[in-house]
Amino acid sequence: DQQVKQNSPSLSVQEGRISILNCDYTNSMFDYFLWYKKYPAEGPTFLISISSIKDKNEDGRFTVFLNKSAKHLSLHIVPSQPGDSAVYFCAATTTNFGNEKLTFGTGTRLTIIP
Amino acid sequence: EPEVTQTPSHQVTQMGQEVILRCVPISNHLYFYWYRQILGQKVEFLVSFYNNEISEKSEIFDDQFSVERPDGSNFTLKIRSTKLEDSAMYFCASTAATAYGYTFGSGTRLTVV
Numbered sequence: 001d002q003q004v005k006q007n008s009p010s011l012s013v014q015e016g017r018i019s020i021l022n023c024d025y026t027n028s029m030f031d032y033f034l035w036y037k038k039y040p041a042e043g044p045t046f047l048i049s050i051s052s053i054k055d056k057n058e059d060g061r062f063t064v065f066l067n068k069s070a071k072h073l074s075l076h077i078v079p080s081q082p083g084d085s086a087v088y089f090c091a092a093t094t095t096n097f098g099n100e101k102l103t104f105g106t107g108t109r110l111t112i113i114p
Numbered sequence: 115e116p117e118v119t120q121t122p123s124h125q126v127t128q129m130g131q132e133v134i135l136r137c138v139p140i141s142n143h144l145y146f147y148w149y150r151q152i153l154g155q156k157v158e159f160l161v162s163f164y165n166n167e168i169s170e171k172s173e174i175f176d177d178q179f180s181v182e183r184p185d186g187s188n189f190t191l192k193i194r195s196t197k198l199e200d201s202a203m204y205f206c207a208s209t210a211a212t213a214y215g216y217t218f219g220s221g222t223r224l225t226v227v
Contacts, residue, residue: 036218041123041203041220041223042220043205043218043219043221044157046216046217046218049214089157097211097212099145099162099164099170100212101162101170101172102149102157102159102216104157104158105156106156
């Protein structure tokens with residue numbers, strides 16, 4: 001039961017260009033979405049999040065867009081840098097004022113080409 | 115910046131043996147979690163823990179698994195009789211109140227041979 005899907009297992013982008021990572025979800029109860037970055041042998045590192053009451057959230061080079069009607073979100077990284085090369089996971093939860101388990105997608109491996 | 119600390123970083127154990135994975139969550143956090151990632155697969159929820167009891171567990175978290183917060187700072191995951199399919203990265207996470215600020219540890223790689 002894949003409630004959160006990342007359909008692109010990998011993506012290669014030239015340094016300085018925009019990286020766009022996509023994520024789809026099926027559970028309409030999800031109301032909070034997060035993006036994590038993960039290097040090999042490390043834990044997921046929080047990048048940016050968005051509540052379902054918003055359609056955009058920006059933090060420096062990272063912007064997350066949420067389209068609730070399409071149950072789709074995307075992460076934009078501009079400009080892309082070599083250090084951005086990692087696996088990116090989309091995650092979703094239903095806010096419960098605590099006890100919020102995260103449902104993860106399968107990840108997209110982003111490679112930034114110098 | 116506060117961190118979630120996990121030990122050991124790598125544990126090798128024989129099938130059928132008990133293992134205990136240890137975590138020190140961020141000190142003012144109240145909600146604690148274990149997740150795992152089998153190689154090449156997605157990160158999966160195992161269990162959440164609040165107020166000294168399990169809040170929710172997944173179907174993966176069967177009777178072979180248990181969690182404990184023995185001393186107010188450590189948070190442990192015990193697997194009583196390990197199976198080959200328990201081989202995975204196990205991540206501990208904690209949060210103060212909501213999904214914002216959910217912080218993961220760097221993981222323990224468990225290898226069952």
